[in-house]
Amino acid sequence: MQHSKKPKFLLIGGFASSLINFRGPLLRALTLKFDVYATAPFVDQDTRLKVEALGVTCISNNFERTGLNPIKDLLAFRQLKQEIRAIKPDYVLAYTIKPVIFGLMASGKKNVKKYALITGRGSGFDSNTFKAQTIRSIVKRLYKRSLSNVEGIIFQNSNDEIFFIEESIISKNANSTVIEGTGVDLAYYHASKSKNREDLDKIKFLFVARLIKEKGIPELFEATKQLKKYYDNFEVQLLGWVDPNPGGISKEEIEAMDATGVITYLGTTDDIRPFMDNADVFVLPTYYNEGLPRTIQEAMAMSKPIITTDHPGCRETVVEGENGFLVPTKNADVLRDRMEYFIKTPQAIRSMGIASLSMAREKFDVNKINSRIFEFMQLTNV
Incomplete structure (x- = not known):
């Protein structure tokens, strides 16, 4: 795909289908002003074609969304880092745990404006098993390291923002905000006008x-x-x-x-x-x-x-x-x-x-x- 001299924007997602289902309108809007790239784990051909139809370069990475194998994560991190170096993005926005942690760290520090979108804490912050507590401790440290070098952090609810501050994952002076929800395309999701649900038998x-x-x-x-x-x-x-x-x-x-x-x-x-x-x-x-x-x-x-x-x-x-x-x-x-x-x-x-x-x-x-x-x-x- 040929690219112009527009600034470059990289979106890093947690799973392939979300690039279209959750972030398609965002990507489409970004293409008006940026050369846009999007990456997610193990992108299938159907998703790739849909993303590229928006005018976005689609890149597959090897992060396993729920995997806990540090060797696999390290190899995926190195691969993604090489991809990002080749792109040289001006802006990076990452959402979900591994993209925020590893994607933003792989994006480097120089001349890149990095933003994190926290779409929930996940189940690992609730369980009190020894394994869960160990993983939680590691995730918190990695979050803290990754988020210390970002321009801003977006939360989807205020409880998560408070939690990240109280757990010292981010500073209370961090540039953070709450934007509730991913949002939906109201022209795409709409009820049938032909339905009449006044007299329901079931x-x-x-x-x-x-x-x-x-x-x-x-x-x-x-x-x-x-x-x-x-x-x-x-x-x-x-x-x-x-x-x-x-x-x-x-x-x-x-x-x-x-x-x-x-x-x-x-x-x-x-x-x-x-x-x-x-x-x-x-x-x-x-x-x-x-x-x-x-x-x-x-x-x-x-x-x-x-x-x-x-x-x-x-x-x-x-x-x-x-x-x-x-x-x-x-x-x-x-x-x-x-x-x-x-x-x-x-x-x-x-x-x-x-x-x-x-x-x-x-x-x-x-x-x-x-x-x-x-x-x-x-x-x-x-």
Whole structure:
């Protein structure tokens, strides 16, 4: 690909599909003023073609997103460092743990303006096993080293910003800000105008996330099992993919849950819109260390009421009783009660869905989110 004399911008992501699904509009906007490069682990051909169709040079790297092999990480680090030296970027923005730590360190110090986007702490900061504590200690030290040489740090919720300061990962004088959410393309995620959900004979609850316990799958299963004793006019659907995360639930375990008839497992998809459009209420009882869940933003853009947890990154998406409900983490009983509300009061689905869409337009329009990122990075002409 031929490049002009524009300044160069490098985006470093944590997994290949996120370059398009989460950051496609950002990349597209950047191409107006920059020669843009994007890298993520093990980029497949389909993703590469989609990224390059935006006018972006796409580079695959060898970081394993959840891997803990230091030798593999060191080799991947050296390879990425060579790639970055060849690019000579003027700006670098990295998101998720390994890109922020290794990607920004590989970017060097001279004449590069580096920014970090913290999209959540991850599950490693919750567990108290010896292994988890050891990994957490190492990650904190690496974070501290990497973030000491950046121009700015973006958090997706204020709790994470406070945590990083209290744990002395960053200084309280660091140039940091909170920009809630990744944002969604409201023209792409929109509800079907032909649907009429006023007279529902069966309420469909939809869960979309990686298949890990901390996303609240055990609590959702238990709440649904309790409701099945009294109601048969509802269905709970799970859409998600197996994840090698330590809290991961295997496909066999999910299929066994599906076989009980309590929940319906829909498998995986590259396009959640038909499933979201067919659903009535979005439910995510997570206690994972989220930034601000993308799937909730998508559900709001598609006019769905939200049931999620009173948890950092989630509580920012719900005005209690207006567009949905917040439930305590790890509490199947309250989750059951909130789900029951929609079963018994289906007329609330439409009004709460409209409130979700209004909130998405105000807070989670991807163009507004990207403008705030550009403003923080002092890229005001983009």
